[in-house]
Amino acid sequence: MKAWENNIRKVVPYVPGEQPQDANIIKLNTNENPYPPSPRVAEAITKLEADNLRLYPDPKIAALVSAIAKYKGLNDNQVFVGVGSDDVLAMAFMTFFNADKPILFPDITYSFYDVWADLFKVSYQTKALDEDFKIIKEDYLGDNGGIIFPNPNAPTGIAMELNEIEDIIKANQDVIVIIDEAYVDFGAESAVSLIDKYDNLLVVQTFSKSRCLAGIRIGYACGNAKLIKYLNDVKYSFNSYTMNYPSIPLGVASIEDENYFQETLAKVIATRQWTENELSKLGFSFGKSQTNFIFATHNSCPAKKIYEALRAAHIYVRHFDKPRIDNHLRITIGTPKEMNKLIDQLRRIV
Amino acid sequence: MKAWENNIRKVVPYVPGEQPQDANIIKLNTNENPYPPSPRVAEAITKLEADNLRLYPDPKIAALVSAIAKYKGLNDNQVFVGVGSDDVLAMAFMTFFNADKPILFPDITYSFYDVWADLFKVSYQTKALDEDFKIIKEDYLGDNGGIIFPNPNAPTGIAMELNEIEDIIKANQDVIVIIDEAYVDFGAESAVSLIDKYDNLLVVQTFSKSRCLAGIRIGYACGNAKLIKYLNDVKYSFNSYTMNYPSIPLGVASIEDENYFQETLAKVIATRQWTENELSKLGFSFGKSQTNFIFATHNSCPAKKIYEALRAAHIYVRHFDKPRIDNHLRITIGTPKEMNKLIDQLRRIV
Numbered sequence: 001m002k003a004w005e006n007n008i009r010k011v012v013p014y015v016p017g018e019q020p021q022d023a024n025i026i027k028l029n030t031n032e033n034p035y036p037p038s039p040r041v042a043e044a045i046t047k048l049e050a051d052n053l054r055l056y057p058d059p060k061i062a063a064l065v066s067a068i069a070k071y072k073g074l075n076d077n078q079v080f081v082g083v084g085s086d087d088v089l090a091m092a093f094m095t096f097f098n099a100d101k102p103i104l105f106p107d108i109t110y111s112f113y114d115v116w117a118d119l120f121k122v123s124y125q126t127k128a129l130d131e132d133f134k135i136i137k138e139d140y141l142g143d144n145g146g147i148i149f150p151n152p153n154a155p156t157g158i159a160m161e162l163n164e165i166e167d168i169i170k171a172n173q174d175v176i177v178i179i180d181e182a183y184v185d186f187g188a189e190s191a192v193s194l195i196d197k198y199d200n201l202l203v204v205q206t207f208s209k210s211r212c213l214a215g216i217r218i219g220y221a222c223g224n225a226k227l228i229k230y231l232n233d234v235k236y237s238f239n240s241y242t243m244n245y246p247s248i249p250l251g252v253a254s255i256e257d258e259n260y261f262q263e264t265l266a267k268v269i270a271t272r273q274w275t276e277n278e279l280s281k282l283g284f285s286f287g288k289s290q291t292n293f294i295f296a297t298h299n300s301c302p303a304k305k306i307y308e309a310l311r312a313a314h315i316y317v318r319h320f321d322k323p324r325i326d327n328h329l330r331i332t333i334g335t336p337k338e339m340n341k342l343i344d345q346l347r348r349i350v
Numbered sequence: 351m352k353a354w355e356n357n358i359r360k361v362v363p364y365v366p367g368e369q370p371q372d373a374n375i376i377k378l379n380t381n382e383n384p385y386p387p388s389p390r391v392a393e394a395i396t397k398l399e400a401d402n403l404r405l406y407p408d409p410k411i412a413a414l415v416s417a418i419a420k421y422k423g424l425n426d427n428q429v430f431v432g433v434g435s436d437d438v439l440a441m442a443f444m445t446f447f448n449a450d451k452p453i454l455f456p457d458i459t460y461s462f463y464d465v466w467a468d469l470f471k472v473s474y475q476t477k478a479l480d481e482d483f484k485i486i487k488e489d490y491l492g493d494n495g496g497i498i499f500p501n502p503n504a505p506t507g508i509a510m511e512l513n514e515i516e517d518i519i520k521a522n523q524d525v526i527v528i529i530d531e532a533y534v535d536f537g538a539e540s541a542v543s544l545i546d547k548y549d550n551l552l553v554v555q556t557f558s559k560s561r562c563l564a565g566i567r568i569g570y571a572c573g574n575a576k577l578i579k580y581l582n583d584v585k586y587s588f589n590s591y592t593m594n595y596p597s598i599p600l601g602v603a604s605i606e607d608e609n610y611f612q613e614t615l616a617k618v619i620a621t622r623q624w625t626e627n628e629l630s631k632l633g634f635s636f637g638k639s640q641t642n643f644i645f646a647t648h649n650s651c652p653a654k655k656i657y658e659a660l661r662a663a664h665i666y667v668r669h670f671d672k673p674r675i676d677n678h679l680r681i682t683i684g685t686p687k688e689m690n691k692l693i694d695q696l697r698r699i700v
Binding site for chain 1: 352353354355356357358359360361362363364365366369373377380383385386387389391392395396398400401402403404405406408409433434436437441444445446447448449452466468469495496523524525526541550558562563564565566567580583584585586587588589591592593594595596600646648652672684698
């Protein structure tokens with residue numbers, strides 16, 4: 001080994017779901033929305049001007065920050081925008097989790113949290129979900145250096161009631177509590193309504209799932225003006241211009257089409273209900289999903305076997321080879337046609 | 351102060367040049383290219399498909415990595431792509447600068463280096479440029495934790511000979527040496543030719559200046575496959591999908607138009623020569639610029655006065671209120687028409 005290798009930060013990176021390039025694959029493995037973004041986004045693409053690309057984009061991302069703030073009924077200084085919610089969460093880890101005490105998050109949760117903790121040298125403790133894969137509120141009421149969990153949780157799909165979340169925020173006013181609401185639009189109640197009441201609360205959302213815009217990379221955080229300022233200071237210390245020119249008008253166009261947003265959500269939720277019914281008939285069980293995926297286990301057939309059989313049939317779902325959840329599959333809600341094909345295949349497999 | 355504020359990472363962020371939205375301003379303050387990107391980029395915009403936006407972009411950014419590698423005569427595993435060279439450099443600081451010994455960079459240089467060092471808690475030492483604003487090679491031959499400097503240097507615009515750079519790399523094979531070549535295409539010799547010879551060398555370039563694409567946010571690093579792998583590991587631990595869908599085909603389109611690239615460079619260089627002549631006649635002096643800007647001082651009129659007078663005339667240049675350089679102005683090369691207006695105004699001011 002060369003001497004220079006001693007000073008390299010060696011990390012075990014997050015492993016995202018596969019992104020196969022073959023269009024014949026039914027892709028139910030990374031929780032993308034099966035529908036295209038609003039037609040207004042397509043229209044906004046036609047209005048992009050190549051000449052604008054020679055200039056740096058607006059470092060304040062003002063147009064998009066304002067559109068989100070207006071939509072949420074917030075002030076512009078209560079909104080932070082980043083390159084997908086992963087960028088927002090990474091910045092938040094760096095900005096807010098610098099205590100000597102460990103931060104807390106569930107044992108079964110978004111698998112990027114421990115990766116960020118390792119990268120930024122943040123100590124952490126995980127708290128086990130209960131047997132039904134629910135977060136146990138009481139676990140988060142003790143001494144800690146900060147708290148983060150998704151609501152609804154991933155990959156379980158299960159949401160916590162807002163009053164329980166408020167209990168956690170209220171009991172932890174000396175640290176920052178981050179609620180990661182990547183999937184909230186599919187059925188859970190958002191904690192954004194609490195940001196004026198609790199100055200230690202940061203709520204993170206994304207355009208990747210409910211707005212059908214995983215490809216544009218827009219995530220955002222809502223919190224009080226002071227938290228957002230600290231977050232921006234760190235962001236400006238990392239990269240002044242994170243959001244490229246196309247992402248700004250395309251993001252604004254999406255926010256401005258509320259009808260399409262609601263219609264798309266309703267379609268995904270209806271397909272989820274249909275899929276849940278069919279899965280039940282086939283012997284699968286799962287918690288109540290309030291997301292665009294179902295986290296299911298079968299009463300006799302091992303998850304890994306199903307995963308591999310589906311894969312052979314060109315249907316990709318997600319299997320996590322991890323303790324407690326290695327007999328579960330995370331199945332993204334696709335179009336009705338895609339879910340029909342999935343159920344057909346599952347009928348053959350199980 | 352609330353208790354939660356104790357654990358916040360407080361930083362003094364980098365201050366980028368202003369981005370005024372008024373189109374009447376002659377903007378010579380952030381080293382953007384005055385010409386639009388290649389017509390092929392405009393064409394690539396028309397081919398963007400809104401439907402693709404529902405999917406995550408390729409986390410490996412394979413199309414763009416390959417296009418850059420092919421252009422540079424490298425293998426794909428020798429190229430890392432990020433959200434502008436600032437993102438690439440931030441990742442490189444995090445990945446490579448973890449020694450106990452301080453890293454070295456010039457006292458007058460890109461003002462983001464000390465910001466990243468502070469953000470990532472990297473100790474550093476600055477080495478003074480000589481009286482002609484040149485980097486003194488011998489300062490970089492002693493014990494250190496890593497080295498970074500721009501070539502040509504910013505905001506001086508002065509380049510170092512490649513054989514001198516090689517002496518520095520050769521003398522520092524136990525640490526990583528980063529050559530930041532944001533402006534190299536405007537006249538300096540690139541160190542990319544040395545990456546096969548020295549495995550401790552990382553060379554960073556950008557699409558923002560010479561490719562007229564500051565708005566798309568593409569930067570890249572060239573180095574041996576091992577360095578690039580370590581950099582990717584850290585990147586995947588930060589955000590799996592940093593480059594959005596539009597940036598990938600637009601970046602590829604730019605790389606594929608070599609004629610336009612060379613023509614644009616030639617135009618900027620010709621305008622730089624004209625501007626240098628005119629500035630000399632007006633009593634300005636400056637080092638030999640190998641960039642798309644001139645770093646000039648006047649023999650009688652204070653830089654700050656000129657800066658303010660130009661600003662009043664809607665011409666923005668950059669003035670740094672810092673020791674040793676506070677009597678200099680950094681003037682980006684614009685179109686011939688813009689530079690004519692600049693010279694006219696300067697004639698009135700000085």
